[in-house]
Amino acid sequence: MMSHEPIQTLLNANEEWAQKVIKDTPDFFTQSATGQSPKILWFGCSDSRVPESVITASKPGDIFVHRNIANQFHLNDDSALSVLTYAVKVVGVEHVVLVGHTNCGGAAACLKAAEDAAADTGAPQPDTPLTRWLSPLIALVKSLDLSACSASEALDKVVQTNVITQVDNICNSEPITTVWADPNAKKVTVHGWVYDLARGHIDELVFREAQA
Amino acid sequence: MSQLQSNAAEDLINANERWARDVIKHDPNFFKDSATYPQRPKVLWIGCSDSRVPASVVTASMPGDIFTHTNIANQFHSFDDNANSVLSYAVDPVGVKHVVLVGHSVCGGAQAAIQAAEEGPVEPHNPLTRWLVPLIQLVRTLDLHGLPENEAVDKVVEANVLKQVENICLSEPIVSAWATGNNVSVHGWVYDLATGRIRELVVRSPPRANL
Numbered sequence: 479m480m481s482h483e484p485i486q487t488l489l490n491a492n493e494e495w496a497q498k499v500i501k502d503t504p505d506f507f508t509q510s511a512t513g514q515s516p517k518i519l520w521f522g523c524s525d526s527r528v529p530e531s532v533i534t535a536s537k538p539g540d541i542f543v544h545r546n547i548a549n550q551f552h553l554n555d556d557s558a559l560s561v562l563t564y565a566v567k568v569v570g571v572e573h574v575v576l577v578g579h580t581n582c583g584g585a586a587a588c589l590k591a592a593e594d595a596a597a598d599t600g601a602p603q604p605d606t607p608l609t610r611w612l613s614p615l616i617a618l619v620k621s622l623d624l625s626a627c628s629a630s631e632a633l634d635k636v637v638q639t640n641v642i643t644q645v646d647n648i649c650n651s652e653p654i655t656t657v658w659a660d661p662n663a664k665k666v667t668v669h670g671w672v673y674d675l676a677r678g679h680i681d682e683l684v685f686r687e688a689q690a
Numbered sequence: 691m692s693q694l695q696s697n698a699a700e701d702l703i704n705a706n707e708r709w710a711r712d713v714i715k716h717d718p719n720f721f722k723d724s725a726t727y728p729q730r731p732k733v734l735w736i737g738c739s740d741s742r743v744p745a746s747v748v749t750a751s752m753p754g755d756i757f758t759h760t761n762i763a764n765q766f767h768s769f770d771d772n773a774n775s776v777l778s779y780a781v782d783p784v785g786v787k788h789v790v791l792v793g794h795s796v797c798g799g800a801q802a803a804i805q806a807a808e809e810g811p812v813e814p815h816n817p818l819t820r821w822l823v824p825l826i827q828l829v830r831t832l833d834l835h836g837l838p839e840n841e842a843v844d845k846v847v848e849a850n851v852l853k854q855v856e857n858i859c860l861s862e863p864i865v866s867a868w869a870t871g872n873n874v875s876v877h878g879w880v881y882d883l884a885t886g887r888i889r890e891l892v893v894r895s896p897p898r899a900n901l
Binding site for chain 2: 491525535541550568569580581583679
């Protein structure tokens with residue numbers, strides 16, 4: 479028999495949470511329904527262990543969010559590009575944070591795929607949405623010299639290089655180049671972060687601003 | 691971190707630090723365990739990027755509970771590698787048993803689609819307008835005549851949820867799962883911003899699931 483227990487648990491938790499919010503702040507939801515003005519756009523990984531609003535103790539209304547496998551920002555991906563466009567041009571965010579994390583399954587899969595390709599042990603990659611989605615990251619892994627790294631060092635290096643590459647992609651996108659070229663536009667900063675699962679801490683790797 | 695701006699990004703990092711300390715106080719092994727064991731969430735949430743609908747907050751969930759994908763107007767396009775790769779990875783290897791597709795009231799994407807449908811056919815000229823084409827097409831099939839704006843938006847939000855659930859059920863990961871006895875169920879939800887409550891519109895299961 480199919481168990482809907484996790485679903486019922488979520489729905490019950492939602493009811494309790496809503497009641498608690500109303501008790502603490504009676505007009506929270508009615509206010510929320512009138513509009514949003516988050517200062518932050520978060521590009522992160524779909525990994526269940528990195529829920530952006532929980533790990534930053536944020537409330538509804540704080541963070542506009544896009545999460546996908548291995549926190550990618552591909553310049554030909556309408557999904558991420560439309561989020562960035564809407565967040566910068568309509569919602570008016572001031573910070574775009576691209577957040578990778580340790581123990582990333584997507585990054586690990588790419589490491590393995592690159593190793594298989596190098597050793598010529600893998601069968602040719604099937605053409606699926608997941609293999610297509612990860613092919614830029616696999617190419618990035620192949621470009622790194624990981625020969626002196628242990629397995630965990632290699633994964634960390636891939637996670638970090640991935641963050642910097644995705645930040646570069648974001649900075650080269652039309653919404654960011656446009657807002658940075660406009661002297662009258664609101665200031666937008668792009669940040670590259672890594673969330674360390676073992677410590678629960680976010681570390682900033684890099685940030686970029688419009689050239690003065 | 692940039693020294694010159696006291697800024698929202700810095701506030702976030704500071705809040706994260708306080709949160710992490712709090713967690714460790716209550717459960718010293720939480721993060722160590724989180725990093726040591728693979729994730730085992732039972733639920734994949736496909737929702738809207740809207741800041742007012744953070745999946746784990748509105749369901750009071752902990753890290754590890756919900757695999758998450760969000761985009762403008764909680765779409766699942768059959769041709770979108772982004773959403774399809776998330777669904778594929780979530781079903782296998784992560785092993786979720788429930789996919790929840792979550793729309794919400796007062797959705798900016800739905801409002802934009804209604805407006806675009808009224809303006810007539812336009813060649814989509816940027817990623818956002820291209821992204822909304824399927825939703826605009828859906829809006830054109832609905833009768834919104836005479837409805838006040840908020841009711842029109844509600845009608846679009848619900849029709850959108852049902853449509854995206856259908857798209858998910860027709861996707862390769864779900865079709866394959868159901869064909870091999872993996873009884874992943876697909877739920878269509880609407881989150882009401884004005885009350886903070888989630889309402890289930892529909893749930894779909896494999897046609898011959900053992901009951």
